[in-house]
Amino acid sequence: MKMLWNMLVKELIQLRRDPRILAVLFIAPIVQLTLLSYAATTDIKLVEMAICDLDRTPASRGLAENFAASTYFRRVATVDTQDALDSWLESGKARVAVTIPAGFSAERAAGRTGKVQIVTDGSDAMVGTLGLAYAQGVLQTATEMEGAGLPLELRPNVLYNPDLLSRYFMIPGVLALIIVIMTMMLSSMAIVRETEIGTMEQLLVTPLTPSAVIVGKLVPYALVGVIEFLTTLAVVLFWFEIPLRGSFWVLVLLTAPFIVCCLGLGLLVSTLSHTQQQAMMISTFVFMMPQIYLSGFVFPIQNMPQIFQWITYAIPLRSYITILRGVFLKGAGLEVMWVEGLILVGLAIVILAFARLRYRVRLG
Numbered sequence: 001m002k003m004l005w006n007m008l009v010k011e012l013i014q015l016r017r018d019p020r021i022l023a024v025l026f027i028a029p030i031v032q033l034t035l036l037s038y039a040a041t042t043d044i045k046l047v048e049m050a051i052c053d054l055d056r057t058p059a060s061r062g063l064a065e066n067f068a069a070s071t072y073f074r075r076v077a078t079v080d081t082q083d084a085l086d087s088w089l090e091s092g093k094a095r096v097a098v099t100i101p102a103g104f105s106a107e108r109a110a111g112r113t114g115k116v117q118i119v120t121d122g123s124d125a126m127v128g129t130l131g132l133a134y135a136q137g138v139l140q141t142a143t144e145m146e147g148a149g150l151p152l153e154l155r156p157n158v159l160y161n162p163d164l165l166s167r168y169f170m171i172p173g174v175l176a177l178i179i180v181i182m183t184m185m186l187s188s189m190a191i192v193r194e195t196e197i198g199t200m201e202q203l204l205v206t207p208l209t210p211s212a213v214i215v216g217k218l219v220p221y222a223l224v225g226v227i228e229f230l231t232t233l234a235v236v237l238f239w240f241e242i243p244l245r246g247s248f249w250v251l252v253l254l255t256a257p258f259i260v261c262c263l264g265l266g267l268l269v270s271t272l273s274h275t276q277q278q279a280m281m282i283s284t285f286v287f288m289m290p291q292i293y294l295s296g297f298v299f300p301i302q303n304m305p306q307i308f309q310w311i312t313y314a315i316p317l318r319s320y321i322t323i324l325r326g327v328f329l330k331g332a333g334l335e336v337m338w339v340e341g342l343i344l345v346g347l348a349i350v351i352l353a354f355a356r357l358r359y360r361v362r363l364g
Helices: 004-016 019-039 060-068 084-093 105-109 125-146 167-189 190-197 200-204 208-239 248-271 276-294 304-314 316-330 334-363
Strands: 047-053 073-079 098-100 112-123 152-159
Touching: 019 047, 047 060, 047 084, 047 125, 060 073, 060 098, 060 105, 060 125, 073 084, 084 098, 084 112, 098 125, 105 112, 167 200, 167 208, 167 248, 167 316, 190 248, 190 276, 200 334, 208 248, 208 334, 248 276, 248 316, 276 304, 276 316, 304 316, 316 334
Parallel strands: 047 073, 047 098, 112 152
Antiparallel strands: 098 112
């Protein structure tokens, strides 16, 4: 029992001397619980809606206001042409598009059914399904408020994923997660491994600059990441038969900065850790889990508090999932996805710069 007690004391002393492990054990769970409490909700509210009023009458404007006043939708645009409406859907800035056709008011005045078209973004199956249900509810409420007994006919149309198959929505996100896990885990061991096997001292006496060491560490793992991406992409296309409606080369081009972001995060973890076990824990609990919570992969970003929505732009996985779903399902090109691409490039530069700074501090 005395030996067991001594062993326990020794382990507690070692644990106390390692502030990184203490932070992971006690601070990371609190942070994750906070993030999960705000982000982990599947309730869909304030779905982004764009409205095209081709009738331009008091009756059509009244119906548009009914949609805008609903607690289910948030109007992001009112346009005059169908082409403009389509561009809002393609860019992902609107999830639901309502078209009030010309002659809507005349049809209602003549005692005939007024027809309204609603188009939903089927690349998000949950939003697409609930968007149609919410729109039906708004039309039913509008009919009851008029008291005329003339029904409003809803003509639904689901773009990009007509059958609302959940795998079309989930599998591109899984592809992104696989890239994150593989590249980040590998690169997070880069510098730690040198320390554990005793070769860090040899690196220190070489004339290599910190930048050269970082490049030498990242290039092999970048090649592994590219191979992993191509292999996984083949499975997505040919086994799961997820359609790639956009350009393969656009997808490759926009994947490159995402892989660099993941490698940079792994290298940053490596500079913060002293053992491979530490690197694994920090990678998982400090970097990977928040990315999953805040990327929109599972939990809708629009449901999060505004401050968390802004924070999500600092999550590389958020932009990359948007790119994957846009290129795969919408056929979007650089003219639509260039914003997400620039965000990934900016994040890659910042992450690598910080990792280089941390490496210099560690050498010092």
